[in-house]
Amino acid sequence: QLQLVESGGGLAQAGGSLRLSCVASGRTFSGYVMGWFRQAPGREREFVAGIGWPSLSTYYADSVKGRFTISRDNANRMMYLQMNSLKAEDTAVYYCNTLSGWRQTTSTSDWWGPGTQVTVSS
Secondary structure (H helix, E strand, C coil): CCEEEEECCEEEECCCCEEEEEEEECCCCCCCCEEEEEECCCCCCEEEEEECCCCCCEEECCCCCCCEEEEEEHHHCEEEEEECCCCHHHCEEEEEEECCCCCCCCCCCCCCCCCEEEEEEC
8 A cells, every 4th residue: 555654844943934845655656636635633623725637736725826836757756745823823743645536635545654743833
């Protein structure tokens, strides 16, 4: 099965930037709509951004639109989330996974990687 490991999280100041990476193994995510999700303490996991294939069109949660950019590199089995203009409300554990379809906001999988912690200080 597809295995995903996130990295790149850390501590950032409000207004700063981080770039998250997701590496896939086991199978490529070519042909899948992929996405980034996040989960803050006491909250359900929420959709952040999605990217299609082969169009590579993207879509975002309203809360991050204009600040975050999702991208993917299928040849290298990588996906990225460039996060700019970070806010304290962006603090969460971030995960990558497949999406159920184009413009969807839920994952097809019950299996999640370890995630990567993003902490934004205000």
